[in-house]
Amino acid sequence: MSDALQGQIDIQQLHIHLGQGDQRFEALQDVSFTIKPGEFVCIIGPSGCGKSTLLGALAGHLQPSQGRLHVDGKAITTPHPDRGLVFQHHTLFPWKKVLENVAFGLKMKGIPREKRLDEARKLLSLVGLAGFENSYPAALSGGMQQRVEIARVLINHPKVLLMDEPFGALDAQTRLMMQELLLDVWTRIRTTVLFITHDIDEALFLADRILVMSPRPGRIIEELVLNFERPRRTDLVTTPEFMQLKRHCLHLLRHQHGDGAPVELERLTPLNSKNSRNIRFAV
C-alpha cells in the first residue's frame, strides 16, 4: 500500500453494547464515518455518550456488536502499535528514565539499544524535551509527562493516533501550550489523529473536522468541516467566526433530547461562515 494511503479510518454502521444481562445497553448506535489519511478529527459529545467506547473499539480493545471498523482497509480485531493511544493520564514506567520510557516500544520490537535510544532522543527533541532524557517521570510536570507519553507512542510510527482527553488533567495555560505542540508535531509527521475532548475551544482550535455525538446511545449527529487556515494562530479563538462556531457547538450539546434525538437545526444559529461547512449526519 502506498504511503499516501496510510492511516485511513473507515467505520460503517457500528453498534456496541456494553454491560451484562439486565444491565446490557446500547452504548453506540449506527456510527459511520471515514477519516482521511493525515486528517485531524475531533469528537465532542456529552458525558457518557460513548466517545471512549468508540476509541476503545478503534484501539481494538472492544468488539463491536455489529458493524465494521477498518484502518487502511484492514479490519481491526486486536490492539496494534500502528494505532497509538494517548490517555488523560500517562502510562509511563515510573522506574525508568524518560529516554528509556520512550525507547521501550522499540525494545519490544527487538531493535538494538543504541538505535532505539537514538530514535528516542530525536522524538524527545521533537516534543521539546531535549535535555530531560535522564529524568524520571515523577520529576516532570504534568505537561512534560504528556509530551513524553506522546513521544513514547510516536516511536512506533503509528498510522493513527487515538487521543482520549489527553490534556484534560492539565491547567489551562499548559493545555494551550500542549495544543500548539501537538499541532506542530502533527504538521511534521502527518499521522491521522482522532482526538476526543469535552472542550469545544480545543476541538475548534485543533481539528480539520469535528464530529458531534448525541447522548447515549451515541450517534454522530453533525459534522463540522473547519477551514481555518494553518498554522493555527492562538488569536483564532477570539475571532467572530470561531465564536459563532463555538456557540453553534454549545447549542448542539446543550439542546439534545435524552433519547439522543438532536434539536431541530433550524433553531440553531445558521452557519454561513466561509471557514466552515456543517453537514448533517443521521438526523
Ligand SMILES: Nc1ncnc2c1ncn2[C@@H]1O[C@H](COP(=O)(O)OP(=O)(O)OP(=O)(O)O)[C@@H](O)[C@H]1O
Ligand atoms: N465496561 C462497561 N460496562 C458497562 N458500562 C460501561 C462500561 N464502560 C462504559 N460504560 C458506560 O457506557 C457509557 C459510555 O461510556 P464512555 O466512557 O464511552 O462515554 P464518554 O462519552 O467517553 O464519557 P465521558 O465524556 O464522561 O468520558 C457510559 O454511560 C458509561 O457509564
